[in-house]
Amino acid sequence: MKKDSIVVFRRDLRIADNAALSAAMAAGPTLAVYVLDDAADGRPLGGAGRWWLHYAIVRLQRQLADLGVPLILRKGDLNTAVIDVAIATGACRVHWNRRYTPWGARADKALGIELQRIGILSDSFEGAYLREPGTLLAKSGACYRVFAHFYKASLAMAEPSAPLAAPGRQTMPDISVESETLEDWRLLPRNPDWASGLRRAWAPEASSGESRLFEFLNKDVASYAQDRDRPDIDATSALSPYLAHGELSPRQLWHAARRIQRASPGEGPGIDSFLRQLVWRDFSANLLYHFPDLANRPFQEKFERFPWADDPASLEAWRRGRTGYPWIDAGMRQLWVTGWMHNRVRMGVGSFLTKHLLLPWQCGEAWFWDTLVDADPAQNIANWQWVAGCGADAVPYFRIFNPITQGEKFDPTGRYLRRWQPAASSYVPGSAGVPPIIGHRQGRERALAAFRSLSDR
Numbered sequence: 001m002k003k004d005s006i007v008v009f010r011r012d013l014r015i016a017d018n019a020a021l022s023a024a025m026a027a028g029p030t031l032a033v034y035v036l037d038d039a040a041d042g043r044p045l046g047g048a049g050r051w052w053l054h055y056a057i058v059r060l061q062r063q064l065a066d067l068g069v070p071l072i073l074r075k076g077d078l079n080t081a082v083i084d085v086a087i088a089t090g091a092c093r094v095h096w097n098r099r100y101t102p103w104g105a106r107a108d109k110a111l112g113i114e115l116q117r118i119g120i121l122s123d124s125f126e127g128a129y130l131r132e133p134g135t136l137l138a139k140s141g142a143c144y145r146v147f148a149h150f151y152k153a154s155l156a157m158a159e160p161s162a163p164l165a166a167p168g169r170q171t172m173p174d175i176s177v178e179s180e181t182l183e184d185w186r187l188l189p190r191n192p193d194w195a196s197g198l199r200r201a202w203a204p205e206a207s208s209g210e211s212r213l214f215e216f217l218n219k220d221v222a223s224y225a226q227d228r229d230r231p232d233i234d235a236t237s238a239l240s241p242y243l244a245h246g247e248l249s250p251r252q253l254w255h256a257a258r259r260i261q262r263a264s265p266g267e268g269p270g271i272d273s274f275l276r277q278l279v280w281r282d283f284s285a286n287l288l289y290h291f292p293d294l295a296n297r298p299f300q301e302k303f304e305r306f307p308w309a310d311d312p313a314s315l316e317a318w319r320r321g322r323t324g325y326p327w328i329d330a331g332m333r334q335l336w337v338t339g340w341m342h343n344r345v346r347m348g349v350g351s352f353l354t355k356h357l358l359l360p361w362q363c364g365e366a367w368f369w370d371t372l373v374d375a376d377p378a379q380n381i382a383n384w385q386w387v388a389g390c391g392a393d394a395v396p397y398f399r400i401f402n403p404i405t406q407g408e409k410f411d412p413t414g415r416y417l418r419r420w421q422p423a424a425s426s427y428v429p430g431s432a433g434v435p436p437i438i439g440h441r442q443g444r445e446r447a448l449a450a451f452r453s454l455s456d457r
């Protein structure tokens with residue numbers, strides 16, 4: 001009789017287009033393991049990420065049950081837990097989808113070695129990105145540092161492979177190994193329950209990534225190219241949390257969008273522009289893959305000497321949406337209430353923090369990590385470095401977004417302002433009754449002087 005296979009889930013909480021799950025089920029009776037490991041992302045998940053994870057696991061558990069696959073939950077060190085379950089069940093092979101963060105790749109390598117030592121086989125698979133990080137290189141063999149070149153090279157290749165269908169049902173294996181329960185983990189906040197805004201924004205018990213994708217491709221994608229910078233319109237897909245937790249794969253999105261494009265060629269520009277964003281996602285993952293120190297050090301070395309400020313009061317005002325700039329405070333409020341912020345506003349609040357306030361990008365990255373439902377190590381780190389001007393292909397440091405005109409330009413109807421800063425009459429600083437923590441011109445000039453000091457030394 002065939003022995004059991006184990007599939008280990010991480011940020012790939014789906015059953016379709018999951019190469020590890022398909023391979024495990026093809027090999028024999030399969031059981032699934034998810035380990036809540038504080039080191040899995042190099043640091044514990046943030047509050048909003050934990051909230052999302054709870055519902056993502058509920059959805060996964062349901063889908064796996066339909067396939068006849070039991071899901072064992074464990075908390076602690078991932079490798080210890082997997083080995084423990086493998087030994088307890090007498091499994092002969094462990095399958096997983098590869099991770100590309102420095103800490104994830106290291107842990108997976110160690111798991112493979114440890115399993116081999118005790119005579120258990122392991123197999124790893126790809127599928128978290130359109131193309132596996134580390135495989136798309138310039139002719140010189142170096143990695144791309146400029147997005148436009150990476151994008152062009154990506155388009156010049158064959159289409160990303162088609163997503164795999166969900167595997168067929170198996171007879172539920174009879175296993176006696178213990179599982180913790182999701183309730184044991186207390187991923188949802190209590191006392192206080194700060195998640196009512198998240199529940200309203202995402203309806204986690206009623207909606208799924210598939211339904212959101214379907215709605216986006218059949219409705220909003222047509223105007224995506226022209227409206228994607230408008231936070232006053234729900235013009236973007238809001239699929240980022242599903243991608244971040246792997247409930248949807250980028251290849252599923254890519255091919256679903258291509259199917260619509262073939263059927264309605266008029267929607268070409270919207271779809272091309274949407275697919276381009278998925279390539280940005282690949283680009284960020286490649287940056288962290290090739291520059292494993294990206295979490296701690298600026299991509300552009302000269303920024304090691306940047307005179308960042310130490311100003312806890314301003315940082316707190318930024319986090320709480322009390323800078324006195326309605327554009328910034330609206331974004332921070334949207335983030336706090338819904339666990340998500342529009343990309344254009346993320347760029348604005350990031351620029352304000354690192355330029356007007358001269359605060360280190362890591363402070364903003366850490367706050368986003370705690371408050372975003374789509375918090376993802378590679379995307380968050382690479383985008384923060386980009387917005388701070390010290391990252392790869394970054395917005396130049398001296399391009400300082402104007403927090404007044406940006407609001408006026410990207411929220412022409414004022415709908416975003418009314419929703420997230422109802423007390424403000426306009427994007428003029430102070431118009432919500434909170435005095436600005438720094439003058440726009442003063443902040444801008446101070447930032448430019450700090451930047452100039454890099455070349456003066």
Ligand SMILES: Cc1cc2nc3c(=O)[nH]c(=O)nc-3n(C[C@H](O)[C@H](O)[C@H](O)COP(=O)(O)OP(=O)(O)OC[C@H]3O[C@@H](n4cnc5c(N)ncnc54)[C@H](O)[C@@H]3O)c2cc1C
Pocket residue numbers: 228236237238239240241243244274277278280281282284341342343344346347350368372374375376377379380381383384387
């Ligand atoms: C400072 C800062 C921090 C960010 N942190 C994160 C993060 O932790 N997690 C995260 O998923 N995104 C992050 N982003 C990128 C981007 O803001 C979000 O992916 C996007 O707003 C999600 O909304 P959407 O799904 O509607 O995007 P859409 O416009 O519908 O785009 C589709 C998908 O493409 C990808 N994408 C879009 N924009 C980017 C981008 N700039 N870089 C990389 N991938 C992108 C996302 O996976 C997104 O879901 C950050 C951006 C900034 C400026």
